[in-house]
Amino acid sequence: ETGVTQTPRHLVMGMTNKKSLKCEQHLGHNAMYWYKQSAKKPLELMFVYNFKEQTENNSVPSRFSPECPNSSHLFLHLHTLQPEDSALYLCASSQEPTGWAGADTQYFGPGTRLTVL
Amino acid sequence: KNEVEQSPQNLTAQEGEFITINCSYSVGISALHWLQQHPGGGIVSLFMLSSGKKKHGRLIATINIQEKHSSLHITASHPRDSAVYICAVSGGSQGNLIFGKGTKLSVKP
Numbered sequence: 001e002t003g004v005t006q007t008p009r010h011l012v013m014g015m016t017n018k019k020s021l022k023c024e025q026h027l028g029h030n031a032m033y034w035y036k037q038s039a040k041k042p043l044e045l046m047f048v049y050n051f052k053e054q055t056e057n058n059s060v061p062s063r064f065s066p067e068c069p070n071s072s073h074l075f076l077h078l079h080t081l082q083p084e085d086s087a088l089y090l091c092a093s094s095q096e097p098t099g100w101a102g103a104d105t106q107y108f109g110p111g112t113r114l115t116v117l
Numbered sequence: 118k119n120e121v122e123q124s125p126q127n128l129t130a131q132e133g134e135f136i137t138i139n140c141s142y143s144v145g146i147s148a149l150h151w152l153q154q155h156p157g158g159g160i161v162s163l164f165m166l167s168s169g170k171k172k173h174g175r176l177i178a179t180i181n182i183q184e185k186h187s188s189l190h191i192t193a194s195h196p197r198d199s200a201v202y203i204c205a206v207s208g209g210s211q212g213n214l215i216f217g218k219g220t221k222l223s224v225k226p
Contacts, residue, residue, distance in 0.1 A: 042121070090158070106214065111158035
């Protein structure tokens with residue numbers, strides 16, 4: 001148990017559906033992240049939020065829309081996805097953003113296994 | 118070529134063996150991370166280091182900044198150590214974490 005929860009754990013959706021992934025951290029951290037993990041590929045950073053402000057959008061298609069209403073919650077809204085978007089989506093948090101200013105351990109949630117039909 | 122390379126990609130060991138997983142990187146970094154991912158997806162941070170060596174139980178991580186290389190060692194390996202081990206570095210052009218592809222370890226009883 002890392003203190004970061006994600007729901008749902010598994011999601012199957014059609015290409016025309018709209019769904020949302022939820023992440024919640026109980027660690028009092030200031031930074032939250034969305035990652036995508038596809039088979040045979042390294043983890044890919046999608047979005048970074050620092051104190052509820054989006055500081056990074058790593059060239060992610062607009063069919064993925066993040067929302068951070070407060071520093072404990074992070075959502076990823078999904079619409080008109082493609083089959084190639086099927087992957088494990090991981091949320092993480094850290095006390096401060098990981099980067100040049102310093103290195104902070106990131107705590108990961110269990111992930112949402114997404115399948116797009 | 119990835120900025121973070123791990124070797125081997127797959128590793129099978131017998132219980133009790135000493136295991137080494139290697140990580141090389143090509144960018145300037147502020148720290149290097151070793152992560153463990155079990156089947157099912159959850160990722161746990163094992164180590165964060167910027168110099169020298171760290172030890173936690175049967176796990177040892179070392180880093181050589183000059184050579185841009187890190188190793189993760191597991192002593193007296195056990196089947197419960199079976200997982201994917203991921204190397205990541207804080208740094209690069211944007212300062213975010215950059216991940217290797219992972220090393221899949223399987224320890225047989």
